[in-house]
Amino acid sequence: MDAERSNTTNSSPVLWIIAAFALLILGGLLIAETAPLILPPEASAEAQQVDNLFKILLAIGGAIFLLVQGALVFSVIRFRARPGDKSDGVALHGNATLEFVWTAIPAVIVLILSIISFQVWVSTTSAKDNEMVVNVTGARFTWSFSYAVPDHENLKVNSSTLHTYVGQSLKMVMQSADVNHAFYIPAMRIKQDLLVGRTTEIRFTPTLAGDYPVFCAELCGSGHGSMRARIVVHPDEATYLSWFDDEVNVLLNPPADPVVRGQQILSSGQYPCAGCHTLTELGWTGVTGPNQNGLADRVVKTRVAATGLTPEEYLLHSLYHPSEYLVPGFGNLMPQFQANDPNAPSYMPVEDMEAIVAYLCTLEASGENVCNLDNLQSLASQLK
Numbered sequence: 001m002d003a004e005r006s007n008t009t010n011s012s013p014v015l016w017i018i019a020a021f022a023l024l025i026l027g028g029l030l031i032a033e034t035a036p037l038i039l040p041p042e043a044s045a046e047a048q049q050v051d052n053l054f055k056i057l058l059a060i061g062g063a064i065f066l067l068v069q070g071a072l073v074f075s076v077i078r079f080r081a082r083p084g085d086k087s088d089g090v091a092l093h094g095n096a097t098l099e100f101v102w103t104a105i106p107a108v109i110v111l112i113l114s115i116i117s118f119q120v121w122v123s124t125t126s127a128k129d130n131e132m133v134v135n136v137t138g139a140r141f142t143w144s145f146s147y148a149v150p151d152h153e154n155l156k157v158n159s160s161t162l163h164t165y166v167g168q169s170l171k172m173v174m175q176s177a178d179v180n181h182a183f184y185i186p187a188m189r190i191k192q193d194l195l196v197g198r199t200t201e202i203r204f205t206p207t208l209a210g211d212y213p214v215f216c217a218e219l220c221g222s223g224h225g226s227m228r229a230r231i232v233v234h235p236d237e238a239t240y241l242s243w244f245d246d247e248v249n250v251l252l253n254p255p256a257d258p259v260v261r262g263q264q265i266l267s268s269g270q271y272p273c274a275g276c277h278t279l280t281e282l283g284w285t286g287v288t289g290p291n292q293n294g295l296a297d298r299v300v301k302t303r304v305a306a307t308g309l310t311p312e313e314y315l316l317h318s319l320y321h322p323s324e325y326l327v328p329g330f331g332n333l334m335p336q337f338q339a340n341d342p343n344a345p346s347y348m349p350v351e352d353m354e355a356i357v358a359y360l361c362t363l364e365a366s367g368e369n370v371c372n373l374d375n376l377q378s379l380a381s382q383l384k
């Protein structure tokens, strides 16, 4: 400060350098504070940590950006060739001090950043108290979330929307049914790959009630862009439980009519059909597989003749052995659902298959059932 004060009357380079550095630091901070305004809301505890780290990176990067660009602009003006000056520029060779300084400073910055990053990583990925475990299945081209039901070991609440509430820490246990995907919630600042044949995890604690988009961040095929879901963060446990208990109720009191049950299973989003098929009645809009509107009609009119199977056999095969007969014009992309392996990501118990087929059999103009449900039942019981 003394040097500064004593030099205020003439333009000492020290004063200029101090002023320039103050401007750089201010500029870096300004960039760090304004750029995150375009980010999605910070809806989790992790989001705050990640954004703080991001702001540090932005402040350093912003100051360096201003330094480099500022030096460039300054040099262009200050050292420009004056009119009539046709001489060469001064020949400059290396400056060991300068090179040492511009190697040492970034090295220190990188070291500090790696320490802070490691701390953020450890804190966001470590186990939290009272975690709620949600199983996630990624399949071309939908997400499915599955919750254990307390006191009912064999029941699972399945949903195509992720539900939770403010302050509840979550542990997502993720599996892919087909190819690699990536689970990405921008508002929570979390992203984690789903790898074929492996289970991966990610944790977060929502802090802001709301409804945010979930994306797939790994190109996984033609419907990748529509591989989206939503996360609903309820404001408190009671609102969350009112959703959860309704779902459990439906599971505990399944409708007797298999057609109704099948429709319920399909609209729960437990299976990834919506990502590949269009079915107006259930709001499906996928285009990777054949349109399912009027499916039952088509099965009776053309598939039965093409395969020699009864309608219920054909539909059963299209779930458990989809590659046996490919609908003309479509590739072998449908997942092969597994009847007997509860650990397979594409597990579809025989009871579910029976209900789904019973429902698919009604997809024709009058809503009549084109299948023989007794025959379907006996086919199903042979598989159990």
Ligand code: HEC
Pocket: 139, 140, 141, 271, 272, 273, 274, 275, 276, 277, 288, 289, 290, 295, 298, 303, 315, 318, 322, 323, 325, 326, 327, 330, 331, 332, 333, 334, 335, 356, 360
């Ligand atoms: C990854 C994309 C994909 C998913 C997920 C998927 N399918 Fe398919 N599906 C296809 C494709 C492609 C075909 C056409 C090729 C074939 O016949 O296997 C098809 C064919 C079918 C057929 C035969 C249609 C016809 O016109 O004969 C039925 C029925 C069917 N799917 C039902 C389902 C159901 C029910 C689900 C969910 C439980 C489902 N699919 C999930 C891609 C998919």
Ligand SMILES: [Cu+2]
Pocket: 138, 139, 140, 141, 180, 181, 182, 216, 217, 218, 219, 220, 224, 227
């Ligand atoms: Cu995907």
